[in-house]
Amino acid sequence: MAKDVENITIRIAEIMINELKLEDVTPETFDPEIDLVDEVGIDSMDLATVALVVQDEYGIRIDEDDYQKLTTIRFIAEYVQERM
Amino acid sequence: MKTVSSLLDEEWHKRYKSISKLNIRSSIYDVTNRCNLRCKGCFFFSSDEDKAAKEEMDLQKWEVFIDREKERGVNLAILIGGEPTICLDRVEAFYSRLPTFCATNGLIKVPRDRFPHLMVGISLWGDEEDEKLLRGKDTFPISSRNYEGDSHAYYLYTITPKQIGKTERIVNRIRDVGLKIHMQLLSNDEGVEEFFWTHEELKDIRAEMDDMLDKYPDVVISSNYYHEVITTGKMFDRQFGWGECPSVTEPIDRRDPRPKHLMGFIRWASDLKTMHRCCTSETRDCSTCKDGAAHMSWVMVNKRAHIRSEQDLKNWIEVYEMFAKLYQFIPW
Ligand code: SF4
Ligand code: SF4
Numbered sequence A: 001m002a003k004d005v006e007n008i009t010i011r012i013a014e015i016m017i018n019e020l021k022l023e024d025v026t027p028e029t030f031d032p033e034i035d036l037v038d039e040v041g042i043d044s045m046d047l048a049t050v051a052l053v054v055q056d057e058y059g060i061r062i063d064e065d066d067y068q069k070l071t072t073i074r075f076i077a078e079y080v081q082e083r084m
Numbered sequence B: 001m002k003t004v005s006s007l008l009d010e011e012w013h014k015r016y017k018s019i020s021k022l023n024i025r026s027s028i029y030d031v032t033n034r035c036n037l038r039c040k041g042c043f044f045f046s047s048d049e050d051k052a053a054k055e056e057m058d059l060q061k062w063e064v065f066i067d068r069e070k071e072r073g074v075n076l077a078i079l080i081g082g083e084p085t086i087c088l089d090r091v092e093a094f095y096s097r098l099p100t101f102c103a104t105n106g107l108i109k110v111p112r113d114r115f116p117h118l119m120v121g122i123s124l125w126g127d128e129e130d131e132k133l134l135r136g137k138d139t140f141p142i143s144s145r146n147y148e149g150d151s152h153a154y155y156l157y158t159i160t161p162k163q164i165g166k167t168e169r170i171v172n173r174i175r176d177v178g179l180k181i182h183m184q185l186l187s188n189d190e191g192v193e194e195f196f197w198t199h200e201e202l203k204d205i206r207a208e209m210d211d212m213l214d215k216y217p218d219v220v221i222s223s224n225y226y227h228e229v230i231t232t233g234k235m236f237d238r239q240f241g242w243g244e245c246p247s248v249t250e251p252i253d254r255r256d257p258r259p260k261h262l263m264g265f266i267r268w269a270s271d272l273k274t275m276h277r278c279c280t281s282e283t284r285d286c287s288t289c290k291d292g293a294a295h296m297s298w299v300m301v302n303k304r305a306h307i308r309s310e311q312d313l314k315n316w317i318e319v320y321e322m323f324a325k326l327y328q329f330i331p332w
Helices: A002-020 A036-040 A044-058 A064-069 A073-083 B010-020 B059-071 B084-095 B128-135 B140-147 B167-176 B199-215 B224-232 B292-300 B310-326
Strands: B026-030 B076-080 B100-104 B119-124 B153-159 B180-185
Touching: A002 A044, A002 A073, A044 A064, A044 A073, A064 A073, B010 B310, B059 B084, B076 B084, B084 B100, B119 B140, B140 B167, B153 B167, B167 B180, B167 B199, B180 B199, B180 B224, B180 B292, B199 B224, B224 B292, B224 B310, B292 B310
Parallel strands: B026 B076, B076 B100, B100 B119, B119 B153, B153 B180
Antiparallel strands: none
């Protein structure tokens, strides 16, 4: 279970880096606790882009109303894991 | 990876924190199709937007509509027109439900006993000569009498190419009546002869706007970066225009790819059903559009792009602060 979240965390980081073309960071160095909105400048449009790929890949639905809770990669990974 | 904390010192980080969670969601409302002036080049009348929709006259329908807007997540109502103060009941319907900003020509005074904190932006198109030529009369003596010393009002000074070298006088006139000022530029294509920005003039006016902000920081609500972006139409290597504009009505925006934009933004016509294309007129040429709010919003919605150096992020913060001050989300 813990390993699942770890794997999902790395994969979400990778999706985020690829989709948003983030520089100077790898899935391994992406701090899963960092506040994506406040610190990285991710907005709801960015989240929607990432959510599309995540939904497809994990076969889940991410409700737009939940975006405000998805403020770190860790939170996104846990959210995905709960719905898988 | 560059992050906000890695780029800012404590003081700037505090400033950032005071705006980063504001989450402003604005929409624009044509309160009425009527106006007590007929300015040359007013985008509303020159593009026949006054005829695009039949004004809703039933106040109750406005109230229901505004409640729906609030439910939709709008937390800033920007009232334009026509002249909103002709219909104070409608203005009140917004004001009693939502943070509200009212654009006006200042000829009718918003009664402060009824609207104590309503933020009012008074339009001014230049000096006496320009005002007479463009609007048929110099509105400043009347609007300044109506709003002298009002802490919830400021002048929205639309600079025309004829104002180069003259802006300081206007800033002083406004300062002398105890009001603040925000500067914007007349767009090239507003159908007014001889009011056309050349490249050189835009360079000159940028320097002048910077100068005014430098000299009168307590009066002028602006930022150097905003001056740069609005006069050059550039943000980094990107060019402002249709492909980049953030102020397009979201439900009818068919652009692909869709650029960063104001979430949930709609400009509503006064029938409460029709949606206009964007925050200004549909007939305007996007490649020469100088709309101030659209340029400000362009910077604001592109936060991540500015988290790349200390100066870029500070520029972003200053533009966001300017917007937040103009719409009363943070104090002057
Ligand atoms: S006062 Fe405003 S709405 Fe009225 S004609 Fe002039 S620019 Fe247009
Ligand atoms: S006219 Fe200006 S505000 Fe309207 S869509 Fe074009 S660039 Fe944007």
